Amino acid sequence: xxxxxxxxxxxIVTAAVALVRKDGVQAINARNIASAxxxxxxxxxxxxxxxxDLRNAVVEAADALYxxxxxxxxxxxxxxxxxxxxxxxxxxxxxxxxxxxLLYMRDRSAENIPEQxxxxxxxxxxxxxxxxxxxxxxxxxxxxxxxxxxxxAAMFATGYLDLDWDLVSxxxxxxxxxxxxxxxxx
Numbered sequence: 001x002x003x004x005x006x007x008x009x010x011x012i013v014t015a016a017v018a019l020v021r022k023d024g025v026q027a028i029n030a031r032n033i034a035s036a037x038x039x040x041x042x043x044x045x046x047x048x049x050x051x052x053d054l055r056n057a058v059v060e061a062a063d064a065l066y067x068x069x070x071x072x073x074x075x076x077x078x079x080x081x082x083x084x085x086x087x088x089x090x091x092x093x094x095x096x097x098x099x100x101x102l103l104y105m106r107d108r109s110a111e112n113i114p115e116q117x118x119x120x121x122x123x124x125x126x127x128x129x130x131x132x133x134x135x136x137x138x139x140x141x142x143x144x145x146x147x148x149x150x151x152x153a154a155m156f157a158t159g160y161l162d163l164d165w166d167l168v169s170x171x172x173x174x175x176x177x178x179x180x181x182x183x184x185x186x
Contacts, residue, residue: 007043086149093153
């Protein structure tokens with residue numbers, strides 16, 4: 001009978017996510033993961049063909065956590081859905097600094113990044129519904145808002161500043177209303 005598998009793929013990813021949270025993405029290596037799981041490096045290499053495969057699994061796990069933030073913020077009803085998405089993005093950056101950096105502040109120049117994502121489509125649909133803009137105007141409106149939101153989030157993630165949530169909310173409202181005015185909506 002073959003030996004019982006003690007360390008699962010999920011265990012390895014969970015340990016790797018915990019390491020990233022604590023020490024950043026550079027902490028992902030077989031030795032650190034094995035140490036965290038109190039095992040040899042063999043289970044890491046048995047479950048993942050390459051370290052890149054493991055890193056991709058960690059990115060997927062971090063993205064799932066981010067999506068939980070989005071869902072919670074939207075379901076809370078504290079903000080309109082479009083604003084809730086921005087607040088969730090910033091909250092994730094504040095509370096999960098290293099996972100935020102992994103997802104949104106890594107060099108992606110060698111990656112094949114889709115021009116549009118489901119989330120981007122959803123956000124543009126909200127802009128169209130909220131503003132009446134369509135096509136390239138809705139896309140640009142969202143891009144301008146997202147750049148602003150990302151800037152605030154990056155400042156939280158890097159410890160550059162720590163703002164009160166009411167002020168963050170006001171800033172997003174001001175930026176949104178400013179763009180509405182820019183696009184001829186009063």
